[in-house]
């Protein structure tokens with residue numbers, strides 16, 4: 001096995017199964033065998049295989065230098081790293097996938113892959129489906145905790161980012177056959193409910209009649225109740241009592257709480273429905289009953305200490321402790337997250353628990369995870385499963401470089417944001433004359449795919465830790481690295497195939513794909529790098545890696561298409577198959593990014 005110290009592809013992926021799609025891994029297997037042969041005394045050397053940056057080959061093995069430093073001065077016949085490299089090359093087991101090898105500089109072993117083999121692999125994928133290129137992971141179940149807005153408060157662009165990023169991560173894991181629990185950890189518990197419930201009773205003495213129409217805007221309702229809370233001490237007192245009643249489970253209070261949650265939920269669902277995102281709600285309230293027992297268990301282990309009236313867990317290397325019981329005896333965000341983590345490990349039996357929130361919560365999660373390690377719930381090392389990961393992201397900025405808002409002070413209503421993108425993309429389509437060409441339904445669907453796709457892609461293409469500027473003109477531009485450009489590129493490929501008049505399903509069975517021209521080969525190789533790309537994006541929880549791959553794919557295709565005639569050429573069949581393979585891979589990328597593909601434009 002390929003042992004590593006960090007969480008890498010090899011620790012996560014099941015190496016015993018054949019990874020038919022993953023070039024890097026297949027080469028690593030060959031080099032592993034060679035390394036064992038080359039230096040039998042060092043049988044646990046991990047093969048270091050990477051895509052070539054220079055033109056010497058497609059992949060390279062970088063073990064020679066580090067291996068040399070391990071064996072030099074000891075009983076060895078090698079004269080230096082280049083000689084080690086030569087031996088590694090010589091000892092490679094014969095394989096159909098390799099066309100030629102060479103050793104460069106201080107011992108890099110460069111590999112040129114066989115065109116015939118590459119072509120065959122692509123053709124197999126066309127016949128057997130792209131799922132044969134899915135990564136294979138050793139874990140069975142994961143929790144992705146994402147979106148997670150707070151009841152009665154606004155769902156802001158931060159939650160939109162969490163929803164988009166979390167959905168993609170879930171999709172990539174699901175594609176890799178991991179059972180994913182998509183958890184919406186909504187903020188549905190806490191002291192704000194006291195004032196909300198009390199305000200509800202006041203406004204609607206017959207509160208069973210309450211519905212969203214009566215309340216209207218829940219955010220305004222929140223503001224009004226907060227105002228009352230801050231200015232009227234009698235109200236404040238009643239609100240504080242209401243919290244106790246709610247937490248004590250008094251039916252009338254529970255019912256009012258449930259009604260408020262329900263109104264919020266309907267608002268959230270409008271966003272999820274537009275985005276095509278599915279989530280299962282298990283909010284903070286769900287974990288509440290587990291907290292007392294867990295705190296007691298942690299106290300018995302000697303982990304919980306008294307500090308300024310509160311009960312806390314000290315974490316090595318962090319100067320503030322994790323408060324698990326507030327000085328007033330109540331629980332907080334951290335107590336809930338400890339309970340949720342415990343539940344996910346022990347009841348959900350998840351092996352990887354992924355939290356998608358803004359980077360501002362990084363320390364919170366760091367402390368929760370470290371407390372869980374101290375408690376022995378999680379293994380001490382970072383590379384081992386079960387594992388918890390925080391997926392942080394940066395801010396969304398407006399054109400003024402400040403936190404994104406519509407008007408000067410107001411927060412953005414997410415539904416409006418999505419509708420605007422759709423309206424604009426529809427206008428662009430109408431301008432291109434599509435209103436005459438298409439049915440109203442086609443126009444609507446395409447506008448939606450492009451508008452929502454543009455918002456998602458503009459978010460996902462950046463490294464998630466960086467802030468980005470929200471700009472409709474940029475994201476809806478049909479040139480450059482945008483969803484619009486990519487969706488058009490896909491539609492164009494589909495139209496090439498349609499216009500050929502050939503039955504592509506038939507060609508898959510009878511035709512032969514060859515990669516003769518250098519631009520065909522470059523495109524073919526990139527297609528085959530899909531599997532390792534998804535695996536990397538998934539392992540490092542970085543959707544931008546997949547976006548970059550998709551953008552490059554479309555660039556490779558453009559180069560191929562401008563230099564190689566497809567329809568009407570002698571190579572038509574082969575080239576149509578290459579077009580189809582590109583379209584299939586593009587569509588899978590879109591799917592994993594939560595973008596609906598467009599077939600004609």
Ligand code: ARG
Pocket residue numbers: 145147148149150185186187337340355356357
């Ligand atoms: N409700 C929180 C917020 O809006 C996010 C919750 C994230 N998940 C968690 N398990 N803490 O900031």
